[in-house]
Amino acid sequence: MDSALERLQTLSCHLESNDTASLIQSVRTAATADWRLPVLDADKVDKLKEVLLGHPKPEEQVRETKQKLYELMKDPIFRPHPYANVPEQRDLTLKRLKMVASLGILKMGEVAEQFKRFVAFQESLVLSDMSLAVKSSVQWGLFAGSIVFLGTDKHKKYYQDTDCLNILGCFALTELGHGSNVKGVETLAEYDHSTREFVIHTPNDSAQKMWIGNAGQHGTYATVFANLVVKGENHGLHPFLVQIRDPKTGQTLAGVTCADCGPKMGLNGVDNGRIWFNRVRIPYDNLLNRFGDVNKKGEYTTMIKNPNVRQNSMLEALIGGRVTVSSMALNASKLGLTIAVRYALQRRQFGNPEELLIDYLSHQRRLFPLIAATYAYQISVHYVISRFSNRTEKDARDVFLLACGFKAASTWHRSDTLQICREACGGFGFAASSRIGIYKSDADVDLTYEGDNTVLMQAVAKALLVEFKSYFTGTKAITGMLSYTYSKGHIGIFLRNKNFFVKRLHTESHLLDAEMLLDAFIYREFKLLRQLVKSLRTKVKNEKMSGAKAWNSCLDLVHKLAISYVERVTIEKFLEEIQKSDEGIKPILSLLCILFALTKIEGDMGWFLSNKYFAPVKAQAIENAINKVCGALREHALPLVNAFDIPEHLISAPIAGDYVAHFSDPKNY
Numbered sequence: 001m002d003s004a005l006e007r008l009q010t011l012s013c014h015l016e017s018n019d020t021a022s023l024i025q026s027v028r029t030a031a032t033a034d035w036r037l038p039v040l041d042a043d044k045v046d047k048l049k050e051v052l053l054g055h056p057k058p059e060e061q062v063r064e065t066k067q068k069l070y071e072l073m074k075d076p077i078f079r080p081h082p083y084a085n086v087p088e089q090r091d092l093t094l095k096r097l098k099m100v101a102s103l104g105i106l107k108m109g110e111v112a113e114q115f116k117r118f119v120a121f122q123e124s125l126v127l128s129d130m131s132l133a134v135k136s137s138v139q140w141g142l143f144a145g146s147i148v149f150l151g152t153d154k155h156k157k158y159y160q161d162t163d164c165l166n167i168l169g170c171f172a173l174t175e176l177g178h179g180s181n182v183k184g185v186e187t188l189a190e191y192d193h194s195t196r197e198f199v200i201h202t203p204n205d206s207a208q209k210m211w212i213g214n215a216g217q218h219g220t221y222a223t224v225f226a227n228l229v230v231k232g233e234n235h236g237l238h239p240f241l242v243q244i245r246d247p248k249t250g251q252t253l254a255g256v257t258c259a260d261c262g263p264k265m266g267l268n269g270v271d272n273g274r275i276w277f278n279r280v281r282i283p284y285d286n287l288l289n290r291f292g293d294v295n296k297k298g299e300y301t302t303m304i305k306n307p308n309v310r311q312n313s314m315l316e317a318l319i320g321g322r323v324t325v326s327s328m329a330l331n332a333s334k335l336g337l338t339i340a341v342r343y344a345l346q347r348r349q350f351g352n353p354e355e356l357l358i359d360y361l362s363h364q365r366r367l368f369p370l371i372a373a374t375y376a377y378q379i380s381v382h383y384v385i386s387r388f389s390n391r392t393e394k395d396a397r398d399v400f401l402l403a404c405g406f407k408a409a410s411t412w413h414r415s416d417t418l419q420i421c422r423e424a425c426g427g428f429g430f431a432a433s434s435r436i437g438i439y440k441s442d443a444d445v446d447l448t449y450e451g452d453n454t455v456l457m458q459a460v461a462k463a464l465l466v467e468f469k470s471y472f473t474g475t476k477a478i479t480g481m482l483s484y485t486y487s488k489g490h491i492g493i494f495l496r497n498k499n500f501f502v503k504r505l506h507t508e509s510h511l512l513d514a515e516m517l518l519d520a521f522i523y524r525e526f527k528l529l530r531q532l533v534k535s536l537r538t539k540v541k542n543e544k545m546s547g548a549k550a551w552n553s554c555l556d557l558v559h560k561l562a563i564s565y566v567e568r569v570t571i572e573k574f575l576e577e578i579q580k581s582d583e584g585i586k587p588i589l590s591l592l593c594i595l596f597a598l599t600k601i602e603g604d605m606g607w608f609l610s611n612k613y614f615a616p617v618k619a620q621a622i623e624n625a626i627n628k629v630c631g632a633l634r635e636h637a638l639p640l641v642n643a644f645d646i647p648e649h650l651i652s653a654p655i656a657g658d659y660v661a662h663f664s665d666p667k668n669y
């Protein structure tokens with residue numbers, strides 16, 4: 001058979017989701033003999049797709065939103081343009097955004113009630129281009145979201161113009177001097193009762209708004225966070241709607257100065273900019289007054305007296321942005337993995353006959369844990385989405401904690417995944433046409449915006465400490481994150497006998513039992529929690545450190561604890577998902593869950609060994625078990641990424657198809 005034909009045949013059977021049987025006939029490593037699962041047929045792939053779509057099954061509207069966008073993105077304007085310079089990328093992104101808006105499928109008035117649909121909308125745009133997705137999330141997530149969640153009925157008049165892009169909005173919180181520490185924001189909004197106006201002012205250069213999406217070029221309005229001063233008293237941060245440009249001329253309005261943030265390491269389709277305000281007067285109604293207002297007598301009024309609590313409530317109302325970023329990051333990971341796995345299933349190097357890349361253990365070790373983690377985090381993020389969608393005042397803190405934790409975990413996972421996928425594709429991983437490298441630099445800012453990950457981890461640990469304390473002081477019933485572990489009696493057992501867990505992982509079969517592995521995560525989390533409490537207490541009481549200093553000197557523990565919390569919740573949610581899933585896919589989901597748990601344990605083996613949770617011999621057994629699970633997953637790699645359900649026209653990388661045929665045309669790149 002002519003070699004091109006042979007290649008095509010091999011490739012087509014790899015890429016056909018309905019026909020994975022021939023794939024299994026290819027190479028199968030001996031190590032997998034005892035761990036083999038039946039082939040994942042099309043029906044099982046469909047069931048995996050359902051798992052990745054979340055529970056309850058998304059309503060028709062959510063599916064429709066995706067389908068409409070996928071259809072729209074067949075238009076040639078959505079094809080990658082790797083030669084475009086920065087101004088061209090910005091123009092292209094705006095044109096694409098206008099086409100998306102013209103579909104009229106997203107109404108900002110529905111963002112609150114139909115959060116799942118908004119997430120699906122954003123996830124779908126990611127598959128086309130990160131700049132498009134981010135510009136859209138600035139418009140409908142940050143700007144529109146600030147009006148919906150921080151404004152009141154009188155602000156509904158902005159909805160229609162925002163939906164059809166007559167208004168292009170910015171969300172202006174960060175300043176040159178302060179990013180993570182939003183309490184340090186210095187912009188002022190002084191109330192002038194004589195004219196019933198607010199005067200927005202940048203008191204010094206460190207108070208210039210910085211990194212603001214849409215502010216560099218296209219934005220006409222901004223939600224500006226400024227300190228509200230009424231009768232000389234500063235009431236802290238409040239959001240104000242400020243027009244910054246004339247939509248017809250594109251010129252900035254009197255008193256407003258905008259500048260560009262310049263080219264970035266990625267995401268150059270988004271015009272990030274800086275803004276200064278020179279005593280800009282805005283009408284009374286432009287205060288987004290859900291959390292604080294000024295009454296007719298010119299006095300400040302609020303339902304939340306404590307300024308810290310008020311500011312936190314305001315920012316927590318916008319927490320949906322973090323949840324959306326998590327989902328977007330997972331879609332970027334899915335795209336990278338789909339491309340890398342398809343390439344590994346056709347690229348051969350070394351041997352006689354040459355081996356497929358996918359058959360190298362090192363390749364399996366690099367890619368398969370990432371596939372497992374993508375499933376794991378997707379299941380958890382669906383849990384966060386549903387908690388967010390149904391949140392009440394009572395569980396707002398729990399939802400905040402979940403949103404912060406999973407935003408950090410999903411974006412760190414995205415970053416690792418794209419880096420490893422890029423390396424797994426060798427030189428082609430570096431080609432713009434392969435898309436992975438472009439996503440790597442375009443998406444990288446998700447580690448920083450919507451809350452810097454390292455700083456978010458501190459918020460998670462603080463919330464865990466509060467929960468821990470309330471449990472022991474009896475001021476709070478066990479709820480939220482502790483409920484599962486409590487209901488299993490783990491806390492109580494742990495406190496009575498800290499050796500309870502240690503003796504459990506003796507036999508190799510236990511290493512294949514995800515429930516057993518969960519114990520290791522519970523043990524680590526509570527040990528770290530107790531260690532942190534003890535350490536803080538010692539530093540404050542015995543060493544007379546200030547609270548802040550003691551906290552800073554424990555940041556290694558803080559970080560570890562927050563990660564442990566996220567990983568424990570992830571395994572719990574995965575196990576719950578397996579319990580309710582169809583019998584046919586339980587074994588494959590269990591393998592993925594085990595691989596996730598084992599690789600996380602392996603990554604932190606130093607801690608488990610030094611805390612004597614595992615004997616050294618067990619560490620070796622865990623490495624062997626990971627190799628075996630990877631071997632067992634080899635024949636399922638393609639169906640597992642097929643279940644990510646990315647439409648063919650949005651995968652679009654030559655290396656995800658017959659790249660030799662593609663590169664046989666000198667015009668192609």
Ligand SMILES: Cc1cc2nc3c(=O)[nH]c(=O)nc-3n(C[C@H](O)[C@H](O)[C@H](O)COP(=O)(O)OP(=O)(O)OC[C@H]3O[C@@H](n4cnc5c(N)ncnc54)[C@H](O)[C@@H]3O)c2cc1C
Nearest residue numbers: 171172173174178179180211212213445448449450452454
């Ligand atoms: C492309 C892009 C788009 C953006 N879009 C917007 C937008 O539309 N609107 C908007 O308002 N903002 C936007 N931002 C700003 C973004 O939200 C901030 O960059 C982010 O909040 C971090 O703030 P910072 O840059 O000042 O970093 P810093 O807060 O100065 O942090 C720098 C480093 O110090 C560490 N650090 C900070 N504090 C602590 C601490 N207490 N303990 C330990 N470590 C700490 C951080 O982990 C980080 O590694 C955007 C940023 C970028 C790059």
